[in-house]
Amino acid sequence: MTSLLIRRTFASLITVWMVFTISFVIIRAAPGGPFDANRDPPADVKRAIEARYQLDAPLWSQYLDQLGGWLQLDPGPSLRQPDHDVASILGAGFPISLLLGSLALIIGTTVGVLLGILAALRPGSGFDHLVVITASIGLALPLYVIAGLLVLAVSFGLGWLPPAGWQTIPSLILPVLCLSLVPAAQAARLVRSGLIEMSTEEFARTARAKGISPFSVLFFHCLRPALIPLVATLAPTAAALLTGSLVVEQIFAIPGVGMHFIQGALNRDYPLVLGAVLLYTVLLQLLSLLADLLTWMLDPRLREPLQ
Amino acid sequence: MSRLSPLTSPIAYLAIGWLIVTVATALFAPWLPIAAPDAAAPAAAWSAPDQTFLIGSDALGRDLLSRILWGTRISLACAVAGGMAALLFGVSWGLLAGGGSSARDHWMMRFVDLIDSIPLVFLVILLASVARNSAWVHAGGGLALFFIILGVVYWTPMARVVRGETRSLIRREWALAATALGTPPRRLLWRQVLPNLVPTILVTVTLIIPRVLLFEAFLSFLGLGVQAPEVSWGTLARDAFEVLNPVRTAWWMVLFPSLALAMTLLSLNIVGDALRTALDPKQQR
Numbered sequence: 001m002t003s004l005l006i007r008r009t010f011a012s013l014i015t016v017w018m019v020f021t022i023s024f025v026i027i028r029a030a031p032g033g034p035f036d037a038n039r040d041p042p043a044d045v046k047r048a049i050e051a052r053y054q055l056d057a058p059l060w061s062q063y064l065d066q067l068g069g070w071l072q073l074d075p076g077p078s079l080r081q082p083d084h085d086v087a088s089i090l091g092a093g094f095p096i097s098l099l100l101g102s103l104a105l106i107i108g109t110t111v112g113v114l115l116g117i118l119a120a121l122r123p124g125s126g127f128d129h130l131v132v133i134t135a136s137i138g139l140a141l142p143l144y145v146i147a148g149l150l151v152l153a154v155s156f157g158l159g160w161l162p163p164a165g166w167q168t169i170p171s172l173i174l175p176v177l178c179l180s181l182v183p184a185a186q187a188a189r190l191v192r193s194g195l196i197e198m199s200t201e202e203f204a205r206t207a208r209a210k211g212i213s214p215f216s217v218l219f220f221h222c223l224r225p226a227l228i229p230l231v232a233t234l235a236p237t238a239a240a241l242l243t244g245s246l247v248v249e250q251i252f253a254i255p256g257v258g259m260h261f262i263q264g265a266l267n268r269d270y271p272l273v274l275g276a277v278l279l280y281t282v283l284l285q286l287l288s289l290l291a292d293l294l295t296w297m298l299d300p301r302l303r304e305p306l307q
Numbered sequence: 308m309s310r311l312s313p314l315t316s317p318i319a320y321l322a323i324g325w326l327i328v329t330v331a332t333a334l335f336a337p338w339l340p341i342a343a344p345d346a347a348a349p350a351a352a353w354s355a356p357d358q359t360f361l362i363g364s365d366a367l368g369r370d371l372l373s374r375i376l377w378g379t380r381i382s383l384a385c386a387v388a389g390g391m392a393a394l395l396f397g398v399s400w401g402l403l404a405g406g407g408s409s410a411r412d413h414w415m416m417r418f419v420d421l422i423d424s425i426p427l428v429f430l431v432i433l434l435a436s437v438a439r440n441s442a443w444v445h446a447g448g449g450l451a452l453f454f455i456i457l458g459v460v461y462w463t464p465m466a467r468v469v470r471g472e473t474r475s476l477i478r479r480e481w482a483l484a485a486t487a488l489g490t491p492p493r494r495l496l497w498r499q500v501l502p503n504l505v506p507t508i509l510v511t512v513t514l515i516i517p518r519v520l521l522f523e524a525f526l527s528f529l530g531l532g533v534q535a536p537e538v539s540w541g542t543l544a545r546d547a548f549e550v551l552n553p554v555r556t557a558w559w560m561v562l563f564p565s566l567a568l569a570m571t572l573l574s575l576n577i578v579g580d581a582l583r584t585a586l587d588p589k590q591q592r
Contacts, residue, residue, distance in 0.1 A: 015424045022425070026434050140517070140576050142524050144544055145565040156556045163551070243428050246529060251548060261429075262529050265436035273436055277429045284426055 008292060012285035019281045020070065020274075024063055027270050070278060080269040089260055090275050096166060097249070097256030100175060101241050108180030112187025113230070119188065120195035120218060131188055138185035143247045147178040151251065164253040175252045182240045187230055194226030224298065231295050235288035242280055319581045322574035329571055333379040342370040344377040344538055356559055363559035365546060371559060374538050375567050381539040382523060382568070385457055389519030390512050392458020397465025398501075398508060404466070405473025406496040416470060419463050427460050428522075435531040453532060457519050468511050469504060476500050506586040513579030517572050524568055540568045 264272035526532030527541025
């Protein structure tokens with residue numbers, strides 16, 4: 001286990017380093033600097049700007065400088081918001097995005113697991129079909145379509161909830177609902193099919209033969225093995241949540257990391273964009289590490305040492 | 308029951324019908340009796356659906372129906388181009404890996420693992436941000452670059468599927484017989500194995516195309532994909548959200564582009580599912 005953990009951590013570090021290097025190459029390979037769209041400044045002003053952002057140093061020293069800066073979590077100033085550095089901008093957005101994302105993950109997964117269990121109790125029933133179809137539609141449609149229709153209906157049509165913001169609980173409901181759809185649909189599908197598969201296993205048949213009620217068999221015997229695929233898909237689900245948060249923060253005007261990321265990308269604030277890319281990469285690597293650990297804890301078969 | 312029976316259910320007919328209509332309007336949009344997508348009529352801005360503007364007009368008084376139909380062209384072109392790029396990359400890579408020595412197979416697939424471990428979506432956003440600056444994109448190369456990006460993002464699943472299938476096919480008796488008869492390995496791969504992969508490739512393409520369509524809509528919605536004056540379903544939704552406010556709710560601007568995308572995605576999924584069932588011998592009873 002320890003060696004697996006070390007190997008996985010090492011692979012994650014390599015991935016993060018590769019993402020940094022590829023990003024650096026993309027930014028540097030682009031024709032023209034980040035300030036070229038502005039009015040062309042006098043030559044000495046341009047030199048001063050380049051010196052301020054260290055754009056005049058040789059490439060390899062810029063690379064090492066930036067790598068060092070990121071390692072010390074001090075990536076330097078933003079290009080478009082000169083009074084703020086990248087770390088403080090991302091630091092301000094992160095708690096908001098974290099709140100939104102974790103609420104969506106927790107609520108979505110809980111609701112999805114419950115729906116999956118209810119659907120698996122009577123496979124083939126009307127409710128089962130409803131869950132399966134809703135989950136497929138939820139996974140097939142882009143988030144902005146669902147969010148757009150929800151905002152139209154709930155905020156503008158009925159006037160029940162505010163269409164933007166995040167500071168009050170009513171304004172949080174719609175963004176969290178939209179963001180939780182993908183984890184919920186994913187969980188419902190996986191738990192349903194996992195439970196149906198497990199209930200044909202011999203241990204489930206034995207338990208039923210002993211007179212345990214079908215509900216208890218499903219809930220106490222089959223649920224734990226059926227949850228393993230759910231945990232294993234934690235990393236892809238988290239990736240879907242992160243990309244979803246870009247859209248949701250845009251629609252509901254929530255100043256999280258996603259909003260800063262997209263704003264930065266639109267006005268070519270490279271250090272800010274790079275910072276968000278690295279933050280997302282590290283987050284995804286941590287979550288996939290966590291998913292591996294949880295799978296290992298849930299599945300006793302993985303714990304036995306291989307001969 | 309015929310082999311293609313899953314494709315003849317009523318719901319599959321509906322889905323295929325919708326796709327045919329969509330493709331046809333995309334192809335023939337320039338000749339349809341509709342206003343030009345960029346014909347602005349400021350006096351008629353914000354028209355709700357009526358006789359002149361069947362599904363309303365936007366902030367500049369442009370006909371929304373016409374813009375959706377022209378947007379279909381770009382959205383579908385992205386989906387097809389992305390799917391083709393993934394097909395080209397993925398099939399070649401998978402065939403070369405699966406048909407090569409085990410060392411080559413190992414390294415080619417490690418490379419695919421490596422690509423899959425990188426969160427490409429975020430790198431693509433970075434790339435789109437950088438590309439906005441270059442003169443080449445302003446000269447119209449942006450859309451081409453965009454197609455290439457879409458293909459690059461989604462070629463790995465194809466490579467995996469093709470590689471796995473190739474590995475099992477070249478161990479079959481007919482492949483051994485062909486080798487024994489003196490067929491060179493390259494000819495065996497491209498002339499004997501590849502035709503046998505067609506059903507698998509077809510099914511994988513039906514999985515990839517909706518994902519490309521989604522990704523185009525996602526990027527364009529964020530303002531990083533298709534750029535004005537080109538229109539796609541994603542940019543139409545972006546336009547709609549920019550003007551969405553409680554004072555003047557132009558609901559048609561949100562609803563109709565979303566519906567076009569949603570119907571097409573669902574139809575693609577339904578047809579893809581049916582095709583998978585029809586082509587998978589294990590599911591035939």
